[in-house]
Amino acid sequence: MEEKTTQEYIRVPHRLTVHWKEPAGAFVNRFFLRMRDKAELWAIKCPKCGAILLPPEIVCGKCKIRIEDKEENWLKLGNRGTLLLAYHVTGSREIDPSTGWHPDGQVFGPLGFIRPDGGNEWTLLVHAMDAEDTKNLHPGMRVEAVWKPRKERTGTMQDIKFWRTVEE
Numbered sequence: 001m002e003e004k005t006t007q008e009y010i011r012v013p014h015r016l017t018v019h020w021k022e023p024a025g026a027f028v029n030r031f032f033l034r035m036r037d038k039a040e041l042w043a044i045k046c047p048k049c050g051a052i053l054l055p056p057e058i059v060c061g062k063c064k065i066r067i068e069d070k071e072e073n074w075l076k077l078g079n080r081g082t083l084l085l086a087y088h089v090t091g092s093r094e095i096d097p098s099t100g101w102h103p104d105g106q107v108f109g110p111l112g113f114i115r116p117d118g119g120n121e122w123t124l125l126v127h128a129m130d131a132e133d134t135k136n137l138h139p140g141m142r143v144e145a146v147w148k149p150r151k152e153r154t155g156t157m158q159d160i161k162f163w164r165t166v167e168e
């Protein structure tokens with residue numbers, strides 16, 4: 001019979017900084033390539049329930065079916081959209097929304113919850129707003145993506161510089 005240990009173990013806290021790369025996956029890969037090469041936002045549309053998924057996902061979040069990576073399941077969204085909500089985190093709790101990091105001294109502008117035209121309630125993008133604060137950002141405002149020039153686009157969410165409000 002094995003004797004149980006009574007050894008006490010001390011835990012030592014560590015913080016690691018790790019950089020790594022991983023494949024984006026078929027759907028997100030296509031999504032980022034079209035952002036990089038065409039300055040377009042493409043969502044995946046569930047063929048069963050019609051949910052328009054942005055970011056594109058392989059399994060429908062509504063009816064849980066697996067969606068095939070077929071051209072007919074992809075839907076090009078508009079370059080304009082509607083602002084649903086804007087918020088601005090200020091002070092020491094600011095983090096980079098794309099990495100979750102907290103770079104000291106970096107100042108972030110407000111973020112918007114945006115539904116690009118052509119989407120439905122399953123279509124939502126959180127991105128930077130071209131504004132100092134949320135004072136003049138209101139739900140229902142029309143907004144437009146401002147893209148970086150082609151040579152600066154690398155296939156990330158930062159290929160869009162920001163969203164700005166537009167009059168229509």
Ligand SMILES: [Zn+2]
Nearest residue numbers: 046049060063
């Ligand atoms: Zn569905």
